[in-house]
Amino acid sequence: MEVGFDFMQELTEQSLRLRDTALSWVSSPAAWSQFALLVVAFLAALLVARRLRGPLTRLLTPPDEQQGPVAKTRRFILIFVPLLLPLLAYAFTGIGESVTRSLFGSGAVIAFGKRVFLFLAARILVREIITDPLMKLLGRYVLIPVAALYALGLLEPVMAKLDETIVPLGNLSFSLLFALRFIVVGGAIFWLGRWSNDQSAQFLKKQEDMRPAMRELTAKAIEIGIFGVAFLLVMNIMGISLTSLAVLGGAIGVGLGFGLQKIASNFISGLILLLEGQATVGDYVELDGGEAGIIVKMGARAAILETYDGRWIVVPNEDFITTRVVNFSDSGSANRYEAPFSVSYDTDINKVPALVEAAVAKHPGVLDKPFPPDCELRGFGDSGVDFAVEFWVEGIDDGRNKFMSDVLFLIWNALKEHEIEIPYPHRVVELSGSIETRSG
Known part of the structure; x- marks a missing residue:
């Protein structure tokens, strides 16, 4: 409660101090001249940005068919064109600040304007340029508030207060500033790690000379390596000793032994x-x-x-x-299928194998290796002589492939062309005794 009261008291004092500063600027000729320089700097930046935006956009926009590293770099730079106006205003204001300090020995107003232009650049960056959900979240709730505090000159006292506010967590304790830095640094590094992993995965997918299993294994190894390095970087930047993670590693090991088997x-x-x-x-x-x-x-x-x-x-x-x-190795190995059919008992069955094998071999998906189509006699059925033709194809007979259907059509057409009858079941019904008829 006391911490909250002290913070509110400091915030009130800062607000009063800002009010006094604003009132002093209103009554100061030097401040009015700096305001005028701010307006001139902004108008100059607006004019230059309008003239440069079109040529820069045309220069940085590659043809759609170009997908090389240079084209990707140009497209990446192109997304930052909306920052042209605030950054030019920031640069021109910096020149004006050096002039006013040399003439009046003071440049507080124009320095405030510089910070405002920097805040506008951060706002445009988050709203119009950043598309990644995680980075957009960090920008909206961390970058823009920090830029606003910096523009108002409140960043240092707020950071000092966050650093003084300690959060106890069992035997550990940390400041709110440390937690905020950890979130920002960790989020940025792990986002960079995910982006690097996506780029390496896309590169590996294009390496058709590598076996699919090797591509997957390499991608997983790169992913583990990238996020492992990212974790070590976060620990190092935040000043966390890796030896202090030994207890946590032991707890994870116990968890793997029991709950995560x-x-x-x-x-x-x-x-x-x-x-x-x-x-x-x-x-x-x-x-x-x-x-x-x-x-x-x-x-x-x-x-x-x-x-x-x-x-x-x-x-x-x-x-x-x-x-x-x-x-079934749909990724390249051949598979064997067989199509059964029957012919009438009146057929010269010695002609059937060669006839059917030649017909099936015409299918563009049927292979000559490891074996060409092979028609075999399978038995003597109730209604006809049973055959089956074996054939080899690459892929599975399902989905986009209709091997069995196509082969059966070829067999049907070949048999019909040579007037070979395809039998259908016949049933002989014998009636015993006399049949009596009754008249109405």
Whole structure:
């Protein structure tokens, strides 16, 4: 309660001091001349910014087809063009401040104007330029208030008061200023780490010479390295000794041993999968529990399978290690299918294999290797002679692929073209005894 009272008292004194300063400026000729210089500096900055905005925008806007490093750098600089006006006003005001101090020995008013232009630049930066949600949040609730306090000349006393306000937390204690710095520095560094991780992941996706498993493993290693370095940087900048984290590390170890066993198991299983490459992004897999789909993402805890009906199935990494997994290798390996059909007993069945094999081989998706189409006699059924043609294709017969349907159409057309009958079931019904008819 006493701390709050002291803070309110200091705030009241600062407000009175600002009021007295404003009144002294109103009655001072030197202050009016500085106000005039502020207006001149702002108008000059406005004129120069209007003339430079168009040429700068054209210079920094690359063609849409350019995606190289230089083009990306130009686009990055382009987003800061809205800062041109306040920064030019700040620069011109700085020149005016040096002039007034040399002439009048005072420049308090024009220095205040400089700080106001800096506040406007911070406001434009947060509202119009920053798009990342985390950085926008920090800018809205930290950067803009700090810039406002700096413009009013209240930043130093407020920071001193925050530094004096100690928050006890068990055996630990820290000041509000330390907590604020930790949030700002930690947020900025981890945002930079996430941005660096996204850029490295996009770069690795373009390396088609690397195996998908190796790309995923490299991306995960880079992610762990980046955020590990970010954590150490935050600890170092904030002056926190890493030896003081030994107790926390022991507590985390105990937690992993008891409550986080599954998480640790899934994490290690994910690393094993990436190292061995038995299942990777792009493969079509079917698990022992019946889950089946294409692996679209492999995370630290689980893999995501996308079925052909659009559903996503989250499968823990441990299931790939401890259960039976059928990998159809949709990422490149060939798969064999067979299409069954029947012909009439009146057909010369010796001609059927060559006829069907030639027809199926015309399909653009059917492979010659490891084996060409192979038509085999399977048996003598109730209604006709049963055959099946085996063929190899790349990919899964589902989703965008319709291998089985296309092959059956080819078989039908080939048999019809050579007047080979495809039988349908016949049933013979025998009636015993005499049939009596009754007249109405």
